[in-house]
Amino acid sequence: MAGGLSNLRRPFDRGVEDKHDRRECPMAQYAILLYAKAPADSADLTPEERAAHARHAEEVPALGGQLLAAFALQPTTVATSIHGDVITDGPFLDAKEVVAGVYVIEAADLDAALEIARRNPATQQGGGVEVRPVASGFISPTAKG
Amino acid sequence: MTDPDAITAAVADAHRRGWALVLAATARVARDLDLAEECVQEAYAAALATWPRSGVPREPVAWLTTTAKRRALDVLRREQVFRTKLPLLLDPDEPAADEVSLAEEQAMVQPEPADVVPDERLRLIFLCCHPALAQDAQMALTLRLVCGVPTSDLARVFLVSEPTMAARLTRAKKKISVARIPYRMPSAAALPDRLAGVLGVIHLLFTMGHTAPAGDSLTRTELMDQALHLARMLRELMPDEPEVAGLLALLLLSYARRSTRVDERGRLLRLREQDRSRWDRSAIADARELIAAGLRNGRAGRYLLQAAIASLYVEASTYGRTDWKQILALYDQLLRVWPSPVVALNRTVALAEVHGPEAALVEVEALEKDHRLAGYQYLPAIKADLLSRLGRAEAAAAAYRQALELTTNAVERAFLAERLGQAS
Structure with missing residues (x-):
């Protein structure tokens, strides 16, 4: 997925309780979680599938959205989970599909976000996506990508 | 005053x-x-x-x-x-x-001014039937916001407690606001899919009213009435959509026969046993006009084709004069636009009339392998009917027993039990 942290225009600003929030921030932020067949190893992607993901990152602005952050994750074979005090090897939930990556977009409303999300190649590669409105958050502007 | x-x-x-x-x-x-x-x-x-x-x-x-x-x-x-x-x-x-x-x-x-007002209702309908909401929430929200049905009545028709229904509505409204589901008409590109969703909700409400999933009475009239009200409203708001005309026609045709589906003792009557003189002729005439208007407006979709099939059933002066060939042709067309296993199953009923029960049984048995129909009570019921027409009483009885196991509506159960008694 293209677009490192340097692409981030500004920190997320939805965490603050502000009654003018809607007008000062006409766009909303949505996290799009990518799910792929476990262990969601990006090395398993064909060159065509990889290219489709790159194209998707580029088409987001044309669809009226803005890519704020994007991360592709290493496979769940190298994941470590902690339930309470217990540390275990592997993903948090033992499922057929697991989180493969996440990106955050700005879009006008849910319809606009869904229009972007449904074009994510993961939906055509045996997996899918989950769209979650962002409640709050930030990325340190000094972080090095 | x-x-x-x-x-x-x-x-x-x-x-x-x-x-x-x-x-x-x-x-x-x-x-x-x-x-x-x-x-x-x-x-x-x-x-x-x-x-x-x-x-x-x-x-x-x-x-x-x-x-x-x-x-x-x-x-x-x-x-x-x-x-x-x-x-x-x-x-x-x-x-x-x-x-x-x-x-x-x-x-x-x-x-x-009156010319901008109808759009407001459409926005509301599309908001309530947004695919990001669960379907039971879509139905409840539509009845609450578009039809003004009180929460207590909704709880009663959906067979849940009032707090459960209130929580369902609150959850849906919270999602609309937090996830920012917009209060506007879908884009032209999204309209066909979104309209299909709205029609699906109205149809489901009617179906739930037409055959209550469980309980003693076959119909829940209020749900049918509200679904018809919604379909009429949508027809008024979207007069050029053939599928809207199709849905309204389909509902009217079922509605026209509602009082003849059971006899005076509450026993389920098959189409061939129903008293055609008691059908609501004005509803049937309205439906016929809608079908004609819809067919003029372009390629027939699933609701229009279903309505056309239903209208052929009711237009015959007697059951024996039903135009089965035409019905079968419409089912073939319907399967192309809507390849659903339920449609394929219903098609076998017409097939039995045109090509005989043997040919229909072959297709029903093929459909038994479709896992989507597993647990669908009308499959063994149709199979049982075909088997008994072929004189295979024992197999028919087994199929009736299987249908009984899957059926929860008391009136339908009584019908199947009676057929089972005749078969064995």
């Missing part, structure tokens, strides 16, 4: 005809569905209180809309600071109430 009965009737009429309009218009001002509902309810209460003195206004729905919008603006101004817990309903075309000047406010509470 101070006759209390006449006032009550006028308010009831304005509720039935106008609720969706009043709520849709108020929601634009309130930008919050709960507040809009509150204000609309208060406006109807105000009508009951003031109309006996002032008389019924010439435009009752416009009066209610103005009253409800004004209340919403008052509340917003008074509670501006407190109404920040949830984001506002997203209406891309409407300025927020606290930015509105007095002159603009005057314009906002004025009734709008």
Whole structure:
């Protein structure tokens, strides 16, 4: 997925309780979680599938959205989970599909976000996506990508 | 006019005809569905209180809309600071109430010209049937917001407790506001899919009313009535959509036969046993016109084709004169636009009439392998009927027993039990 942290225009600003929030921030932020067949190893992607993901990152602005952050994750074979005090090897939930990556977009409303999300190649590669409105958050502007 | 009965009737009429309009218009001002509902309810209460003195206004729905919008603006101004817990309903075309000047406010509470008003109801319908909401929430929300059905009644028809129903509605409204499901018409590109969703909700409501999933009575009339009301409203709002015409026609054709589906003792009657003279001829005539109009408007979709099939069933003067060949041809067309296993199963009924029960049985047995029909009670019921027509009594009895195991509606169970008794 293209677009490192340097692409981030500004920190997320939805965490603050502000009654003018809607007008000062006409766009909303949505996290799009990518799910792929476990262990969601990006090395398993064909060159065509990889290219489709790159194209998707580029088409987001044309669809009226803005890519704020994007991360592709290493496979769940190298994941470590902690339930309470217990540390275990592997993903948090033992499922057929697991989180493969996440990106955050700005879009006008849910319809606009869904229009972007449904074009994510993961939906055509045996997996899918989950769209979650962002409640709050930030990325340190000094972080090095 | 101070006759209390006449006032009550006028308010009831304005509720039935106008609720969706009043709520849709108020929601634009309130930008919050709960507040809009509150204000609309208060406006109807105000009508009951003031109309006996002032008389019924010439435009009752416009009066209610103005009253409800004004209340919403008052509340917003008074509670501006407190109404920040949830984001506002997203209406891309409407300025927020606290930015509105007095002159603009005057314009906002004025009734709008009739030609822009219908869109408001459409927005509301598309909002309630948004695919991001669970389907049971879509149905409940549509009945609550578009038809004005009280939560207590919704709980009763959906067979859940009132707190459960209230929680379902609250959850849906919270999602609309937090996830920012927009209060507007879908884009032209998305319209066919979104319209299919709306039609699906209305159809499901009607079906639930037509055959109650469980319980002693076969129908829940209120659900059928509300679904018909919604289909009529949608037809009025989208007169050029053939599938809207198709859905309304389909519902009317079922509705026309509602009183003949069971006999005086509540026993289920098959189509061939129903008293055709008691069918509602004016509903059937309306349906026929809708089908003709829909077919003129382009390629026939699933609802129009289903309605065309249903109309052939009811137009025959006797069961024996049913045009099965034409029905089978329509089923073939329907399967192409809507390749559903349930359609394929229903097609076998026509197939049996055209090519005989043996040919139909072959297809039913093939459909048994489709896992999507596993647990579908009408498959073994149809199979049993075919087997008994072929004189295979033992196999027919087994199929009837299987159908009985899957059926929960008491009237349908009684029918199957009787058929089982005849077969074995």
